[in-house]
Amino acid sequence: MCTMYCPRPVVDTYNERLEITRAPHIDYAQAIPSSYYIDAKACLRVNFETCNLCAQTCTAGAIDFSQKPKNLELEVGAVVLTPGFGRVDESVLEKFGYGRYPDVLTAFEFERLTCASGPTEGHIVRPSDNRPPKKIAFLQCIGSRDETCGNGYCSSVCCMYAIKEASVAKEHEPDLDVSIFFMDVRTMGKGFDDARKRAQEKYGINVIRARVPRVDQVDGRLALTWTTDDGEHHSGIFDMVVLSVGLESPEDAEVISKVADIGLNRYNFCKTRVDSPLSTTREGVYVAGAFQGPKDIPESVTQASGVAAIASELLADARSSQTVSITYPEENKALEEQEPRIGIFVCHCGVNIAGVVDVKAVRDYAASLPGVVLYEDPLYSCSQDALKSIAEKIKENNLNRVVIAACSPRTHEPLFQETLRSVGLNPALVEMANIRDQCAWVHAQEPEAATEKAKDLVRMAAAKARLLSPLEQPTVDVTPGALVLGGGAAGMSAALSIADQGYNVTLIEKSRQLGGNLRRLTWTLDGENAKEVLEDMISRVEEHPGIEVITNSSVESISGYVGNFTSTIATGKKTRLVNHGVTVIATGAREYKPKSYAYGESPRIITQLELEEKLSRGRGFLKNARNIVMIQCVGSRGDDMSHCSRLCCTQAVKNALKLKELKPDANIYILYRDMRTYGFYEDAYREARKKGIIFLRYSPDEKPQVIKQARGIKVRTRDRLLGDDLEIPASLVVLSAGIEPGENQELSKILKAPLTSEGFFLEAHAKLRPVEIAVDGVYLCGLAHGPKSLEESVAQAKAAAAKATIPLAKGKVAVAPIVSRVDQDACIGCGICESLCPFNAIRLSKVGKRKKAQTITASCKGCGICASHCPTIAISMGGFTDEAIMAQIHAFSGRECGEE
């Protein structure tokens, strides 16, 4: 109402200014909090004391102009900075016609155009004439990798979102011609290279390697000219140009820096160190997400969990000192066991339901259903007032079953379950009928039929409600200790964090000493001394009273479930048992052993790590070095390993710079496919070019050749600019060998932890649960998850430590009430359920003479696979018993529901 009546138009920033809204509005339907707000800058009442239309029209009386801004003073033990990123200044975009030519859009604007909730409802049209474009060009690196605008770094996400937006565009309009102009294709994230390849093949997106310098308008269309790396000039006409704008530091970075008293780096992002990527220059102030450096969603989420661990390390003594706990009255079991006394609440949801469905008719119909003793129609059943009133009505009328005919249980069921708990009823005794999303919304044009359907849905819900029974909400005690598998940088960081948060850790390392791959590193990617980082980490682990290190050991078996694992640790021939509540996988990975480029045939053909080891022993071997050739993507992005190993580009650049420093007169060549020096590593790449390191791109079908001759080594590669082969007599060939997964199969079997096709461990959800796996209580970090830098491994280890500490800190694991239950008399012990359960949550065990299935309720997710496959129907699901579902189906057909 307020938005409808407000006379003041404002641009809709949520829709990237492509649409107009009014001063009071909500950004999007699913916004949290889900209430409308007034844009104070635009509001006539706030600025000129005129107009009061919104306040007068608001039926809920929710607009109060007497409210004033308040200053709050909060006492906190730590501060976490997650302000996100800023936008590239429009002056940078003007060079590409943005602002001048209407059909030049930013990628953010294009994103809104492709979105069903956007200004065009997902139709891609040109702003100039509202017609669908036929040819679209995406220009990469706008405001990134560009020193002229002060942003020398790579924004690390634009390659991915451009490919995504191009794919979505092709899905909407298969005949679209889409070209993406890259300098390098930087899809170095886990699984990203495969996704890029699939998108290119499936949608036929043109990949052009060139930087487009400017955009011109010709006859209402957009003209681009570009030069490819073979020196050829090209030009083309497009209907729409999308600028893949980079991520900048937040607009108020300097204010934050001043207020929080923290340092910024040269690009105004937060200053951090490689071995403590989430700590600012001030103790107690931490950082996560894009403010720490441009990054994508999974990495932001990982850092966010990691930062929680670090704050928790600092404040471990004060844990639970300020949390609020909710107490509930005791459950009224006597009432629950009585004959069903059902209360039905048919929600108006404002006009969402009542605008289509005749809510009062549905309410009156509900009165006729058996067992119903109360029927009402609240305006918004989820509002605080309504919930309170529902609670009172339950008490007054001694209700023992409640039906809420409203919206989706996915979003709102917990709210009503809480209401039941608050008056001493088991939360399983509420049933929802979705008469909004699945009725009013989809049948907006047929109000009468919608009303009939709402009656059907209510009748079915009531039929099920009659058969609902209270479900137990058991909790399981947690063994307050963690088992960390792997003593490399990730494993040690995770162990230290969990121990600093106050819990015992057993750290298992298979070799004789701690350190893992970090042992082989001489410098970190940022040029810091890797040995110092390593020694510091090892001494902290060894001196920590809460950490027990067991070297030369491996895990033979792990049994149990979240909160209560028992592992058998083998050290030589001896074994011992360890009880622990949680498990962290940090088993690492290793450098790939090259099978090509004459590796192993000469001491002068080595890998990057071997080079680092040589360098750490002295520079003598460089004495006569004239030409040094590095070859990228050895093993990676090819037949042996399909994934990109993420680090090798930066590692090569770093080592090349070091070699140049030690031997300035040597010629250093780097033969590459795409230079993937993402984020701030781009600085090193630029420095290397400035210092004369020669970068030559090769294509995968024309790989360089390493030829061993009697008197030396020759490297042959294609010089794309000359269009001819180039032969380099090499004094040293350094192969940038990729990162290969360790032997994870066995551990994968022991833990039932799935692996990716490449052989790394698979996380539960790539974006939202990046350090958890499908099995509860087992967490994942470091190279075992996929190739990543030391900095990223440390951040991820902290994240795994945060997730692992949650059950330890709670001391109890709540078991979801909706779990499977086995009727042991009906079970024939066939084992189908055990073999199918994806969560290791149902097992056969001996009961008397025969084997019977048993649910491990702490691990069960209530998916129902076991129940649906049981040949003797011996398994039932709490809250969804066969009887209740049958009753619901019968009620749909109108039978057995009593009123006929």
Added chain:
Amino acid sequence: MSKSGAIMVLGGGVAGVQAALDLADLGYYVYLVEKKASIGGVMAQLDKTFPTNDCSL
């Protein structure tokens, strides 16, 4: 001086929300501060996410 068990998280995008959730789960009281009217940040503006094209909201 005893430490406070409360933590302020500045910024309610995906990183801030995740940090706040984990901190609360770890037993701390969290103040989540956001300058806009709703949380979610830029991720709430996205349509799909790479590489699976899952819905971003």
